[in-house]
Amino acid sequence: VTPRGASNGRERPAKPALTRKGIIATATAVMRAEGGERVTMRRLAKELGTGPASLYVYVKDTDDLHAAVLDELLAEVDLAVGAVEGGWRERLWTIVRSYSAVLHAHPSLARAAQVTPVSGPNYLAMADAILALLGQGGMAAGQAAWAADILLLIARGGAVEHGARRDCPSAGGDVSRGTSGSARARWAFDALLDGALETSRPPAPEHRARPDISVDEPAR
Amino acid sequence: VTPRGASNGRERPAKPALTRKGIIATATAVMRAEGGERVTMRRLAKELGTGPASLYVYVKDTDDLHAAVLDELLAEVDLAVGAVEGGWRERLWTIVRSYSAVLHAHPSLARAAQVTPVSGPNYLAMADAILALLGQGGMAAGQAAWAADILLLIARGGAVEHGARRDCPSAGGDVSRGTSGSARARWAFDALLDGALETSRPPAPEHRARPDISVDEPAR
DNA sequence: ACCTGAACACCGTTCAAGT
DNA sequence: ACCTGAACACCGTTCAAGT
Numbered sequence: 001v002t003p004r005g006a007s008n009g010r011e012r013p014a015k016p017a018l019t020r021k022g023i024i025a026t027a028t029a030v031m032r033a034e035g036g037e038r039v040t041m042r043r044l045a046k047e048l049g050t051g052p053a054s055l056y057v058y059v060k061d062t063d064d065l066h067a068a069v070l071d072e073l074l075a076e077v078d079l080a081v082g083a084v085e086g087g088w089r090e091r092l093w094t095i096v097r098s099y100s101a102v103l104h105a106h107p108s109l110a111r112a113a114q115v116t117p118v119s120g121p122n123y124l125a126m127a128d129a130i131l132a133l134l135g136q137g138g139m140a141a142g143q144a145a146w147a148a149d150i151l152l153l154i155a156r157g158g159a160v161e162h163g164a165r166r167d168c169p170s171a172g173g174d175v176s177r178g179t180s181g182s183a184r185a186r187w188a189f190d191a192l193l194d195g196a197l198e199t200s201r202p203p204a205p206e207h208r209a210r211p212d213i214s215v216d217e218p219a220r
Numbered sequence: 221v222t223p224r225g226a227s228n229g230r231e232r233p234a235k236p237a238l239t240r241k242g243i244i245a246t247a248t249a250v251m252r253a254e255g256g257e258r259v260t261m262r263r264l265a266k267e268l269g270t271g272p273a274s275l276y277v278y279v280k281d282t283d284d285l286h287a288a289v290l291d292e293l294l295a296e297v298d299l300a301v302g303a304v305e306g307g308w309r310e311r312l313w314t315i316v317r318s319y320s321a322v323l324h325a326h327p328s329l330a331r332a333a334q335v336t337p338v339s340g341p342n343y344l345a346m347a348d349a350i351l352a353l354l355g356q357g358g359m360a361a362g363q364a365a366w367a368a369d370i371l372l373l374i375a376r377g378g379a380v381e382h383g384a385r386r387d388c389p390s391a392g393g394d395v396s397r398g399t400s401g402s403a404r405a406r407w408a409f410d411a412l413l414d415g416a417l418e419t420s421r422p423p424a425p426e427h428r429a430r431p432d433i434s435v436d437e438p439a440r
Numbered sequence: 441a442c443c444t445g446a447a448c449a450c451c452g453t454t455c456a457a458g459t
Numbered sequence: 460a461c462c463t464g465a466a467c468a469c470c471g472t473t474c475a476a477g478t
Contacts, residue, residue, distance in 0.1 A: 018443095041471060051444050053473075062471065114377065115384040127395050143411075148395045150374065150408045157334065157377030164335040175347050175368045183422055187363075188370045188412075195415030202403055238462095261452060273454075273463050282452065 018048065020058040024068045031069055036108025039069065066112030071120025073102050073109065079129045088136040093189060095129060100155045100185065107163020110156050127152075139197055147196040154188060238268065240278040244288045251289055256328025259289065286332030291340025293322050293329065299349045308356040313409060315349060320375045320405065327383020330376050347372075359417055367416040374408060 026047055031039050041062055045052040059065045077098045081091040103110035118124075127148060134144035162181060236242050246267055251259050261282055265272040279285045297318040301311040323330040338344075347368060354364035382401060 040469090042469080051446085052471080053444050053446090056472075057443075114380045117385065131395065143407075145395045146404050146407055147411070149404065150411075152395075153374060153377045153381065154370065157373045157380075160334045160377075160380075161373065165337065175351065175365045175372075184366050184369065187366055187419065187421055191363075191367070191370075191415030191419040192408075192412055193415065194419050195411030195413065199407065199411040199414050201407055260450090262450080271463050271465085272452080273465090276453075277462075 018050065018054060018058065020068075023048065023055060023058050024065070024072060027065055027069050028072050031073075031106060031109075036066075036106050036111075039066065039108070041065070063112055063116040066109055067116040067118060068120065070102075070106075070109040070113055071118070071122045073106065074099070074120065074122035074126060076102055077122070077126055079125060081129075088133045089190075089193065092130060092133040092137070092193075093186070095126065095133070096151055096155060096189060097185075099126060099152065100159060103155060103159030104162060107159055110159035110163065114156050114160065137193070137197070140201070142201040143196050143199070146201065147192065150192060151189065154185075154192075158185060238270065238274060238278065240288075243268065243275060243278050244285070244292060247285055247289045248292050251293075251326060251329075256286075256326050256331075259286065259328070261285070283332055283336040286329055287336040287338060288340065290322075290326075290329040290333055291338070291342045293326065294319070294340065294342035294346060296322055297342070297346055299345060301349075308353045309410075309413065312350060312353040312357070312413075313406070315346065315353070316371055316375060316409060317405075319346065319372065320379060323375060323379030324382060327379055330379035330383065334376050334380065357413070357417070360421070362421040363416050363419070366421065367412065370412060371409065374405075374412075378405060 023044065027039050027044055030044065030047060041052045041055055044065075045055055048055075055065075059068070077095060079095065081094045084091045084094050103113070130148045130151070131141075131144050134147060135141070139147065158181070243264065247259050247264055250264065250267060261272045261275055264285075265275055268275075275285075279288070297315060299315065301314045304311045304314050323333070350368045350371070351361075351364050354367055355361070359367065378401070
């Protein structure tokens with residue numbers, strides 16, 4: 001009823017002017033308080049005291065919103081891992097595990113991250129840090145880019161799949177059911193890195209039909 | 221209006237009696253014809269000439285439906301790869317690529333597969349075939365179970381992420397943008413296998429705090 | 441020019457009431 | 460006993476109409 005910032009003292013805590021930053025901050029708060037399923041356009045509009053249509057001025061669509069919230073939360077990933085003992089590999093693991101932790105805490109954001117091309121500053125900084133550490137580990141740039149992709153893809157997929165199994169304990173879908181997920185995550189990390197360090201990337205876009213992989217017969 | 225199977229000759233092509241098999245067959249048909257977003261309870265009920273409530277007699281929920289459709293489509297994955305030349309590795313790649321192809325063709329099923337514990341016979345047969353080939357390759361059972369999980373997880377995650385980038389060409393989210401996705405997929409497959417063959421699995425559930433990974437400093 | 445109420449076109453799931 | 464119409468409680472997104 002009251003037109004603009006009249007502040008007559010009985011509305012919501014001041015009704016902050018609608019901005020993209022403000023919307024994302026509110027979305028992040030709802031995320032932490034009620035979980036990702038509640039971070040919807042309509043729910044958020046209600047929280048901000050307006051109609052859902054108003055949000056579309058600042059946010060492209062729901063995926064855009066979720067991606068922005070994720071990037072906000074990725075500020076939690078500490079990239080200053082210089083002090084971590086154990087060399088580049090442990091430093092890298094610290095970052096990857098931290099990324100995984102954020103996604104496991106919010107599986108719906110892991111879902112969004114799969115679906116929306118990430119471009120937030122925190123994600124990009126993390127990707128850079130990962131590439132730098134792979135370089136420190138002696139990995140060639142070509143392999144490093146692919147290894148980083150796969151490492152992050154596994155983290156996202158793992159979070160989505162783990163998030164779903166949350167309420168259904170009798171999963172049984174995995175080949176290796178029962179064992180600790182975090183031990184498997186570490187093993188996958190090590191196996192991929194070990195393999196990436198020795199598996200050469202195929203030379204050129206259309207140089208030869210297939211990379212010449214060693215096709216030795218079974219040793220068993 | 222007409223009570224039961226009166227077949228007065230002007231209804232839908234006979235209105236097949238509702239069974240789980242029939243529902244899933246219809247769902248599969250809609251899937252192929254209109255894509256996964258249309259395979260909803262309501263859409264399907266309309267197709268079957270009934271209300272959505274009726275489906276819940278035969279199907280637990282939407283995820284259950286999608287998972288069943290996926291298992292149906294997994295019949296396409298040819299497990300008789302004995303004739304594939306190149307040894308166990310190429311045979312395994314044939315299966316994994318085939319699984320990937322089904323998921324890439326239907327990204328919404330890849331999504332469902334992440335979220336629902338698979339239990340369909342075709343999926344289980346595929347998992348068995350994969351474990352057998354890893355065994356042929358000389359991989360210990362512990363590693364093989366984890367390697368199979370990760371291989372399939374990568375396939376699902378890759379399909380979901382690729383499916384989303386379908387309509388947005390200016391992705392840019394990946395660290396390694398531009399390069400062929402299938403070359404990357406093959407590289408990831410080889411790297412993971414190479415690593416899995418030499419990365420030992422940590423000894424026991426709670427034997428020691430962390431697996432003792434070699435933490436050598438960078439070679440560069 | 442800027443903003444948004446109300447509408448459009450859907451969802452999944454449940455349950456009371458019908459046959 | 461079996462089945463389901465109708466309702467409940469939501470969605471995302473658009474656009475015409477208001478200020």
